[in-house]
Amino acid sequence: MHANKNFVDVVAEVDSDFSPFLKRYKDGRIERLLRSPLVEAAENPTANRGVATRDVVIDHGTSVSPRLFLPSRAAMAAGSRRFLLIVYIHGGSFCTESAFCQTYHHYATSLAASAGTLVVSME
Known part of the structure; x- marks a missing residue:
């Protein structure tokens, strides 16, 4: 169980923090922090x-x-x-x-x- 906890810590560890825009994690994930609402296209x-x-x-x-x-x-x-x-x-x-x-x-x-x-x- 201790080894699993270390795995979770490594996965969640931030590699690069470009706040308020994005964060890159050591496992390769990228979290986009800056979001505004999406607008649907309207043909009218x-x-x-x-x-x-x-x-x-x-x-x-x-x-x-x-x-x-x-x-x-x-x-x-x-x-x-x-x-x-x-x-x-x-x-x-x-x-x-x-x-x-x-x-x-x-x-x-x-x-x-x-x-x-x-x-x-x-x-």
């Missing part, structure tokens, strides 16, 4: 500052997926023409937060509405 632009949002899965194995932000005025103006695309990489550097979290969702929505162009926010 009237509920989202005139911007429709949609999640698209690129790779099911790795869960690589962008969230698309399309303002209605850009969609109407574009018709069959091409229009500008902004690729937004969220400030969490892919190790904290999510492209789908409240902070970055609201920013990308605002960017799409202000610029009048498609914004792609990568998860």
Whole structure:
């Protein structure tokens, strides 16, 4: 039983502490500490500052997926023409937060509405 206790102590032992963002444990686990609420995509632009949002899965194995932000005025103006695309990489550097979290969702929505162009926010 004493050996089991030592195993638990080693597993729970912090290797690197990057608080308030994350902790890395000696067993290889990573605990993400900084989290804001996730926001669901909404295809109805009237509920989202005139911007429709949609999640698209690129790779099911790795869960690589962008969230698309399309303002209605850009969609109407574009018709069959091409229009500008902004690729937004969220400030969490892919190790904290999510492209789908409240902070970055609201920013990308605002960017799409202000610029009048498609914004792609990568998860």
